[in-house]
Amino acid sequence: MRPPDFDAPSFSAPSRLGAVADRIALASGWQRLALAWLAGACGALAMPPFGILPALAVALVPAVWLLDGAATGTGRLRRRLATAGSAAAIGWAWGFGYFVAGLWWLGAAFLVEADQFAVLMPLGVLGLPAVLGLFFGLGFALARLLWSPGWARILALAAGLSAAEWLRGHLFTGFPWNTLGMALGQNLWLMQAASVFGLYGLTLLAVLIGAAPATLATGATPRARWTPPLLALAVLALLAGAGAWRIPAGPMPDVPGVRLRLVQANIPQDARFNPRNRDGILERYLGLSDSATAPESRGLADVTHLIWPESSFPFLIQRDPKALAQITAALPPGKHLVTGAARADEPLPGERLHFYNGILVIGAEGFVGLPYDKHHLVPFGEYLPGPVDRILRAVGLRQFVAVPGGFTAAEGARRPFSVPGLPPVAASICYEVIFPGEVVPQVGARPGLILNLTNDGWFGDTPGPRQHFAQARLRAVEEGLPLVRAANTGISAVADPYGRVTGFLPVGAEGVLDRKLPRNLGESTFYSRFRDLFFAALLLGSVLLAIGARGRIARP
Structure with missing residues (x-):
């Protein structure tokens, strides 16, 4: 047959x-x-x-x-x-x-x-x-x-x-x-x-x-x-x-003593990286950061951690003492700013300058601890792959972010990011948060939260920023960790480890979001273990x- x-x-x-x-x-x-x-x-x-x-x-x-x-x-x-x-x-x-x-x-x-x-x-x-x-x-x-x-x-x-x-x-x-x-x-x-x-x-x-x-x-x-x-x-x-x-029926308990303020400045993308706007951009962030959100609000005095989005400055804050002084002067003692910022290393003689898309912590005394540098860069956005790089530069084109030579990816394994007053942080910048299994460091202490700083202003009021947030939110469920997300143009949000959003700022809104930090689940999920x-x-x-x-x- x-x-x-x-x-x-x-x-x-x-x-x-x-x-x-x-x-x-x-x-x-x-x-x-x-x-x-x-x-x-x-x-x-x-x-x-x-x-x-x-x-x-x-x-x-x-x-x-x-x-x-x-x-x-x-x-x-x-x-x-x-x-x-x-x-x-x-x-x-x-x-x-x-x-x-x-x-x-x-x-x-x-x-x-x-x-x-x-x-x-x-x-x-x-x-x-x-x-x-x-x-x-x-x-x-x-x-x-x-x-x-x-x-x-x-x-x-x-x-x-x-x-x-x-x-x-x-x-x-x-x-x-x-x-x-x-x-x-x-x-x-x-x-x-x-x-x-x-x-x-x-x-x-x-x-x-x-x-x-x-x-x-x-x-x-x-x-x-x-x-x-x-x-x-x-x-x-x-x-x-x-x-x-x-x-669970009720909300997750909060981490004691932590009060977050997420700043969404909603700066248009074509103005964001223009050095001529440096003073206006910094003033906008500082003004929003200390704004009163209610009659009884005292601005920065009411929060412990101020969070700004990816690449908040059209300049290198580490090489601008005047701008750094403005920020430190605005921070009350014991308060910390966690901000996205491009940074450059100090090259050895004969080597080119390397730029990193990073996260910095700033206190009243200046920079605190070590920066976090982005591991998973966006092809064509932050760097050009080898052969494509040579072809496009030959005709006068470059990657979207105008950094000489493009950004350099961080080397080595991911490690928890240290921020005074916060549990160990699983830091991610923009695009990195879409990769399941890669957000949380596999070495060091189990993190207490996922921090995602991003700038979706490139894509305007389209499905793109909403798709990005949905993927970030799913990482919280996979890992059993709360998500804290600050975006330039939205969506900025805080979500608990079940993916329940406790507060958000929509796409295109300017403002601040004050929230407490939900606890993590206390134990790893099946996915985070296996x-x-x-x-x-x-x-x-x-x-x-x-x-x-x-x-x-x-x-x-």
């Missing part, structure tokens, strides 16, 4: 939905790619700030049907390779649509200095999504190699896409922005599962849940049609119920089940 042809679509549900699935599966050429692009673009609606969870099903269900119809070629090996190639093309188009719809706001950064960068806007708005789409192309190809009719192909797609998302978050410095698991990672109840599975575990679960309704159109029996989507709903309900149970072990177990289980189902069908 000849094994069944796994590469041929097989639909048995005599329904209108089955007819739609047939038409999608049998599409070819540009129509197939256009359907994939449109489905992927719909998936972006499941991401922050929209959070429309059913949009994930609208994106993934047609993806299953398109992969059903990916059969091409003749001969066993040739057919398998051609089918994987067809699936990769579908996946690339799906990913291209997903990233164009989800990352279009990157174009705003090219308009801040339009005379320098506007000509390169297509590279950010279309070029980057085209490159990122290759990861989904790989994921779809891997899924199709595990494909078999019925429920098991849902597991195959979940395995392929979650593996591809893990690779996207790690290869070539990584870019885990809008990872598919964020569809679950922005809802307070559902995000609690990240404390066990992490972002990539949420990704596998999100694909399973979102793709399961595909069997409603393709199952041979009512049981085959309804079992996967009902199981998906049960898993979704279980995640929500377990998350609701995990969150990292992606649980995700790896889910991935391996999905692969083995998909292979087993394929093997059972192939046996005569």
